[in-house]
Amino acid sequence: MSEVVHFRRTWARVDLDAIVSNYGYLKKVAGKARICPVVKADAYGHGAVPVAKALEERARADIFAVSSLDEACLLRDAGIRAEIILLFGSEAGQLSLLSERRFTPVVSSLRVLREMGEEARRREVLFGLHLNFDTGMARLGLTVGEAGEAGRIFRENPFLKLTGVSMHFARAGESREFTALQLERFRSVLSTFRDAGIDCGMIHAANSAALLTEESARFDCARTGIALYGIRPEPDLDPEGILKPALEWVSAVLQVRNLEEGVPVSYGGRFVTKRPSRIATVSVGYADGYRRSLGGAGEVIIRGRRLPVVGRVCMDLIMADVTDAPGVSEGDEVILIGKREGVEITAGEMASWEDTIPYEILCSIGCRVPRHY
Structure with missing residues (x-):
């Protein structure tokens, strides 16, 4: 794939090979x-x-x-x-x-x-x-x-x-x-x-x-x-894992802040640091389809580690607690949906965090998020 300039620093990668493969499998079943x-x-x-x-x-x-x-x-x-x-x-x-x-x-x-x-x-x-x-x-x-x-x-x-x-x-x-x-x-x-x-x-x-x-x-x-699109219609279907998820949603760290204990984070101050903390601001928000209800419930993957989303989700930004992930820095890739170093967040898991279905998660990823193939 040629180098891509990401103007908003959140994007989706769509694997057309996976979709063609899934079609072939479903055709055999049919x-x-x-x-x-x-x-x-x-x-x-x-x-x-x-x-x-x-x-x-x-x-x-x-x-x-x-x-x-x-x-x-x-x-x-x-x-x-x-x-x-x-x-x-x-x-x-x-x-x-x-x-x-x-x-x-x-x-x-x-x-x-x-x-x-x-x-x-x-x-x-x-x-x-x-x-x-x-x-x-x-x-x-x-x-x-x-x-x-x-x-x-x-x-x-x-x-x-x-x-x-x-x-x-x-x-x-x-x-x-x-x-x-x-x-x-x-x-x-x-x-x-x-x-x-x-x-x-x-x-x-x-x-x-x-x-x-x-x-x-x-x-x-x-x-x-x-x-x-590689998503199980029900959790117990496709137990052999033949279906291949075709979409990966990625963002990037814009800034990492070192905060003392007792500092409120994001709108409303609902999340307050309970220890000296490192909080990463990530370039994605509810205007991109990252649901507001995921604040305090969701996780992201940075440098192969799952890290919690803290504070309220903003229109263009989210915050992740990276205190337990030494070395996280500006520009680091952030996986919202996808897999890195054996660690995975699926659309189905993201859906479970807000009591919905993966259909809604995928369809909610907005037009501000460019798709790359």
């Missing part, structure tokens, strides 16, 4: 099913365009999933040729653009289905789309009971084509019983279409956790998000 990399939310903070390009060019990925039209356009404008499915929010007024740019919408309501059908009929163009069914997530989707009406709409409109049927698991990897219930409901939807003589197209249900735990959930395609 067997005959396709893998649809989920690159919404800027590929979970890893960079949607570089990730999609690496997977399309090096792993021959032929389909991607995003959240919205703007994310889809970003990929197409960057030269991504693969099929792109829009998981949420498509409307009939977008039909011309969806068709022109070869985007496949996932429709979650009868209203949008009817309106898209009317627009396709008005334009006299054949338009393909996927349907999403709510089988237990209680978030988005047609109800199981609406499958019959959806089928009627397709039968009566020659300009609409069902090219896929999907659902989303709520507790895959946590509850096999609830996952089985969702699968039972989903299969009843598929049966409704088939009994009506309607081809379901590509059937996709599995997320990362379901792909790794439920063979019967793989169908034609699995939508893999968090596992693609």
